[in-house]
Amino acid sequence: MDYDITISGGGIAGLTAAAAFAQAGFSTLVVDPAPPVTDRDADGSDLRSTAFLQPAQGFLADIGLWARLADHATPLQTMRIVDAGGPEPEPRVTKDFDSGDISDKPFGWNLPNWLLRREMAAQLGDLAGVDFRPGTATTALFTREGEARVSLSDGSRVTTRLVIAADGRNSPMRQAAGIGVRTTRFGQKALAFAVTHPIPHNNVSTEIHRTGGPFTLVPLPDHDGMPSSAVVWMDDGPKSTQRMRLTEDAFEAEMSERACHVLGPLKLASRRTIWPIIAQEAEHLTGQRLALVAEAAHVVPPIGAQGLNMSLKDMATLRDLAVASPVSLGDAAMLDAYARARHADIRARVAGISALNRISQMSSQPLRDMRAKGLDALYAMAPVRRSLMKLGLGAGD
Template sequence: MIQKTDILVAGGGIAGLMAAMTFAHRGYDVICADPAPPITDQADAGSDLRSTAFLLPAVEMFDQIGLWSHLAPHAAELNTMRLCDAGGVENVIRETADFVPEEIGQPRFGYNLPNLALRREMAGFAQSADRLDLRFGTGVRNVLTRTSHALVTLTDGTQVEAELVIGADGRSSPVRESAGISVRTTRYGQKAIVFAVSHAQPHDGISTEIHRTGGPFTLVPLPDAPTGTHRSAIVWMETGPKASALMELDEAAFTAAATERSCHVLGPLTLESPRRIWPIISQEAQALTARRIALIAEAAHVMPPIGAQGLNTSFADIAALRDASTRHGLGTPEMLADYASARSRDISLRERGVEWLNRAAMTDVQALRDLRRRGLAAISGLAPIRQTAMRTGMGLSRPGQ
């Protein structure tokens, strides 16, 4: 027997759940399928040490569906974005640029949330949402599209007829493959080491990104521990061999190396979690839509973790798809063309911008490091450029938005 729904969302990660809840909140019947079990049932759930910085437009989307009040207790404010160049002969900060949201009429940039708390709260909220059918432990096997609908076969054999399929199923998206959409992939020879630390000095809501070689070293505020201990999440990007060598260090040696790489901006660091390592790539789908299919998030684009662009770009995808559904029939060619038009250029520009920043941060050529420093000083000293960069990074197209 074929089950019918308005929308099938493939992927129950952060972006997939948000898409499913957003459309259910709009009154659509939604099935959200993901091959992974619910996060509360995962024995290794604590191994996801990543955190996610949400800029204000994404926070507003949480608030619109009633979710933000559940997330706020786990969040740390992001009040300043600080870029530092430490590309001199000595590993010390020689140039700093602070980006302050009040300059563009915003109270803060956003908030940082640990992914584990984020996904647990999202899943719990989604389970109680009207018109939303969550199917964890069940993935998408195949998608066949017709003029009026898509027929989706799930891994448990269930067949679902939907007016729209949203592919939020990651960088190896089965939905994208079923649609025959290719991707452009860039590999940087980098890996990111992700871990959490405590530190003596408070972070004061400042996210600090330090550029030397190999890639950025970013300290992102986390809420203080119940004991009052100050904490931050760290993403340390390095060339593959150096990252692998760092992973081989014992805890004491690794902590010392991390403290040195941080230029001691928060004092001595203490490792508070295991370390995890991920390869860094960029990936861009060559189309965002196919008949009755829309791609969002990592099914559509993957970016290095710089400037909080990755998941915030995904939330912009969801907002654009939501808005297109208010102007056109669900899953129609007109709706899908509207969505693609709204998102294609922005995604490409953000991909190129993040790639440029990453390559500038990677360089080990002293002359290029000195040029990077001069560029940072120029941005810091020119208010119109600085303000435009902040509005663009936050997804605000004009002053006062």
């Protein structure tokens, strides 16, 4: 057997999985067709950011990654929800969900994706038992009861006890295993970029609802001496595509208005990138000697920092099962246990986040008024408010 575990996909999810299993003592191969882009201004760098919620941060600490990431992380102390769905783009309902109501820690910590890839790839270089091959893709999968054989784009073939598909929403390993997906398309695209602004964010993540989808400002470290935030701007696909073509001055004027000037005039601090918004679930989480994780298993709209945090639950569950019974790594009983442990949570969160996204898309004024009243009512009920915050962190799963 060449490796205990072969991970298809070297994005944030795949690199995290590699660190987790190598730290647990399993020989691990991780491959990805593209080398990680680890410079903010390089072509192809991922300008989105990831908010690691409390349970995810705990997992990263457990596998030795957090010590490398902590100095780069911006704490998210408060989640601010703004409804700006009136006739004019201005706040009419603003509610702050403070993590101090339920914990002595922040809700989470935000880091740029390009930096995560840089630090995670460096961490793998310090770990024994990891073979990281950027620029190499998985091309075929053959499984039998006792092992899997994975063909690679460099012409080699490896044998392994478990294949982890962390290779994205169009996962080659999922397709090779013949596992289908259920996909919901919302007709939206998200613009992702970084901005600077004159008003400090004070570690507040702000989600502004108007129509078409939320405009979210997530705190980042200062950039060029100015407060900075990562932005995800969701809207109908044609509108987002049109905004990609705007001049920088026109784009800054439009995004500042859409942000209701809550942090003052916004200035672009990066190039713009655009992403389609879908929800997706794999029909099965496992195949013979194969486990699906992250976007190979589930995709959700970027609301409430749920996407990668769901993914880290996948990995923590797999890691715990592997550590509890190393001799069972990759066998049918272990994979069945993984599917049972993750199925209900994934199904509930994909459905819940999809519903929230539909609400955020509301365009008719009466429905937008209902959304504002609903936010007011939920916030007014303190026990409900605290329960929602705990649910968002994954408490009770």
